[in-house]
Amino acid sequence: MNILVCISVVPDTTTKIRFADDNTRLDVAGVQWVINPWDELSLTRALELKDDASAGVNQVSIAHVGTTASEPTLRKALAMGADNAFRVNGEFNDAYQVAAGLAEVIKAGQFDMVLCGIESSDYNGSNVGSMLAEMLELPSVSAISSLKVEDGKALIIREIDGGKEVISVFAPFVGIVQKGIAKEPRIASMRGIMQARTKPIQVIETAATEAFTRVIRFEPPQPRAACKFIDPDNAGELISLLQKEAKLL
Amino acid sequence: MSVLIYAENWDGKFKKLTFELASYGARIAEMLGTKLIAVSIGNVEESELKQLGRFGVEKVIAADNKRLKQFDSQAYSGLIAQLAQKEGAKVIILASNNAGKSIAPRLSVRLKAALGSGVNKLPLSTDPFVVSKKVFSGNAFAQLLLDTPVKIITLLQNSFDLGEKPVDITVENLQTDLGGLEVKTEVIEIRKQEGNILLTDAEIVVSGGRGMKSPDNWQPIVELAELLNAATACSRPVSDEGWRPHEEHTGQTGKIIAPNLYFAVGISGATQHLAGVSSSKYIVAINNDKSAPIFEAAQYGIVGDAQKVLPQIIEAVKELRNK
Ligand SMILES: Cc1cc2nc3c(=O)[nH]c(=O)nc-3n(C[C@H](O)[C@H](O)[C@H](O)COP(=O)(O)OP(=O)(O)OC[C@H]3O[C@@H](n4cnc5c(N)ncnc54)[C@H](O)[C@@H]3O)c2cc1C
Ligand SMILES: Nc1ncnc2c1ncn2[C@@H]1O[C@H](COP(=O)(O)O)[C@@H](O)[C@H]1O
Numbered sequence: 001m002n003i004l005v006c007i008s009v010v011p012d013t014t015t016k017i018r019f020a021d022d023n024t025r026l027d028v029a030g031v032q033w034v035i036n037p038w039d040e041l042s043l044t045r046a047l048e049l050k051d052d053a054s055a056g057v058n059q060v061s062i063a064h065v066g067t068t069a070s071e072p073t074l075r076k077a078l079a080m081g082a083d084n085a086f087r088v089n090g091e092f093n094d095a096y097q098v099a100a101g102l103a104e105v106i107k108a109g110q111f112d113m114v115l116c117g118i119e120s121s122d123y124n125g126s127n128v129g130s131m132l133a134e135m136l137e138l139p140s141v142s143a144i145s146s147l148k149v150e151d152g153k154a155l156i157i158r159e160i161d162g163g164k165e166v167i168s169v170f171a172p173f174v175g176i177v178q179k180g181i182a183k184e185p186r187i188a189s190m191r192g193i194m195q196a197r198t199k200p201i202q203v204i205e206t207a208a209t210e211a212f213t214r215v216i217r218f219e220p221p222q223p224r225a226a227c228k229f230i231d232p233d234n235a236g237e238l239i240s241l242l243q244k245e246a247k248l249l
Numbered sequence: 250m251s252v253l254i255y256a257e258n259w260d261g262k263f264k265k266l267t268f269e270l271a272s273y274g275a276r277i278a279e280m281l282g283t284k285l286i287a288v289s290i291g292n293v294e295e296s297e298l299k300q301l302g303r304f305g306v307e308k309v310i311a312a313d314n315k316r317l318k319q320f321d322s323q324a325y326s327g328l329i330a331q332l333a334q335k336e337g338a339k340v341i342i343l344a345s346n347n348a349g350k351s352i353a354p355r356l357s358v359r360l361k362a363a364l365g366s367g368v369n370k371l372p373l374s375t376d377p378f379v380v381s382k383k384v385f386s387g388n389a390f391a392q393l394l395l396d397t398p399v400k401i402i403t404l405l406q407n408s409f410d411l412g413e414k415p416v417d418i419t420v421e422n423l424q425t426d427l428g429g430l431e432v433k434t435e436v437i438e439i440r441k442q443e444g445n446i447l448l449t450d451a452e453i454v455v456s457g458g459r460g461m462k463s464p465d466n467w468q469p470i471v472e473l474a475e476l477l478n479a480a481t482a483c484s485r486p487v488s489d490e491g492w493r494p495h496e497e498h499t500g501q502t503g504k505i506i507a508p509n510l511y512f513a514v515g516i517s518g519a520t521q522h523l524a525g526v527s528s529s530k531y532i533v534a535i536n537n538d539k540s541a542p543i544f545e546a547a548q549y550g551i552v553g554d555a556q557k558v559l560p561q562i563i564e565a566v567k568e569l570r571n572k
Contacts, residue, residue, distance in 0.1 A: 126368050164439075
């Protein structure tokens with residue numbers, strides 16, 4: 001079984017987000033780029049499955065749609081243990097274009113399981129994984145919090161509103177993962193970092209499909225009114241404020 | 250032409266969320282001068298379906314078929330896409346929840362329709378069609394142009410107030426055979442969370458962080474939640490430590506919620522935590538460090554020891570309830 005993990009590269013989650021050119025684009029000065037947190041966890045889980053001989057996973061590849069600027073981050077994913085990488089060259093912000101780019105990688109290869117994260121922490125689309133599945137006419141399971149492989153079949157726990165479902169699906173399929181899929185992201189070893197330097201990143205050039213959406217401008221959030229402090233020795237006062245002022249209780 | 254909502258049900262019942270979608274859809278239908286219709290999938294009684302008429306839905310298409318008993322994003326989106334085409338839907342609206350997030354992108358591909366996900370208010374304009382959506386985990390919003398003839402929106406929960414708009418509603422039971430729709434996933438088991446109020450549904454949430462010091466100190470959090478008919482939640486380290494169940498973890502990598510009122514007790518207010526709760530209408534922070542960043546996100550704050558403050562609050566709620 002071959003696994004493909006789709007990696008989105010995003011600003012570090014503690015980055016102070018600023019916009020440039022009259023709030024029409026992200027100000028990338030000083031931004032630290034990282035592997036999208038969910039993608040880091042799904043890669044970790046894919047590597048765990050590869051380590052477990054009984055799962056029958058032969059290869060873990062990664063795929064990314066983006067420019068050369070992402071390559072240092074892709075090297076980090078290779079250092080964690082991915083075998084090889086595909087980068088579809090282009091600067092796309094529209095999820096449909098990204099999914100179409102990833103679909104090219106998948107059509108050209110042999111992948112039994114394609115993993116995406118539940119969302120990118122930048123544009124918060126939650127779009128690419130399911131778009132990709134539809135483009136490839138594959139089944140998909142989303143909000144996966146546990147993933148096992150047995151006899152070419154995946155056993156999945158998915159979160160639903162108010163509970164969990166245990167699901168089975170035959171490969172090939174697209175899995176969209178969330179919290180729980182792996183405990184902690186795998187840390188690259190020194191050996192992994194050395195090996196990553198020579199692992200192949202295959203660059204794929206493809207004509208961009210048309211975009212369906214375009215960001216016109218960004219709006220920084222409205223500053224909230226200053227916090228109203230209540231005397232800790234008279235904390236019950238909070239409840240009457242919530243009732244009378246905020247009209248909540 | 251029409252505006253179409255996917256009216257999700259839970260064991261045959263609609264929730265407030267479904268009616269939020271209808272209220273929102275009714276307003277967009279007004280903006281476009283067209284009518285609002287709904288699609289319901291699964292076994293829902295006629296009297297329940299008709300509830301949608303209170304919020305402006307003029308027609309509901311009810312598809313019930315044993316092959317659609319279990320949720321499968323491929324089959325559900327295939328069906329909704331067919332109906333959207335038949336009804337000439339120009340705008341399709343789903344909830345930004347697990348089901349909506351897995352159906353909407355598939356509809357986008359099938360219908361070649363632009364998707365705005367995580368939208369928090371009415372479109373800023375309908376020609377061109379521009380929506381406001383959450384980006385950078387709630388640290389900003391983007392004005393997104395949906396640049397195709399058909400548009401899809403997923404709406405954030407608790408971001409649009411219910412608006413009554415009673416209309417005569419017709420129920421159309423869908424008889425088509427589901428020929429081309431395959432269900433390729435199999436649900437083996439369903440484990441429902443029993444009893445407690447669902448975190449994602451709750452109007453009030455009481456949440457504890459590492460400042461609670463030990464799982465043995467959780468009793469006041471639970472008691473306050475019970476008194477307020479609220480759900481309990483926690484920060485990530487608390488669930489990582491096993492002090493509280495994983496389902497309670499809120500934040501960027503946990504649940505993203507938008508209750509009317511969020512109590513953050515002994516939570517520092519890291520950006521990753523705020524990413525999951527900053528859409529709450531009101532945040533109350535209780536923390537013994539007055540420089541904790543949570544106070545920048547809160548409307549009401551108490552600088553003090555949680556173990557001393559919580560009992561006073563609990564007393565005050567009891568007094569209020571006894572009045
Ligand atoms: C990629 C990534 C994703 C993450 N995702 C999440 C996420 O989804 N959700 C999340 O919560 N975190 C997340 N985190 C972790 C986050 O950065 C913080 O570490 C975490 O939120 C801190 O939890 P806390 O506020 O409970 O603990 P702390 O930061 O330790 O804060 C405890 C607070 O309690 C106060 N306190 C101490 N004693 C008392 C007392 N007696 N009474 C009252 N107050 C007291 C302290 O002043 C302090 O402010 C993520 C981190 C990363 C790197
Ligand atoms: N540029 C990209 N390259 C590769 N995978 C991506 C890219 N953008 C998004 N993805 C994948 O799609 C998931 C959801 O992203 P999004 O739809 O942008 O929220 C991510 O967790 C990735 O797995």
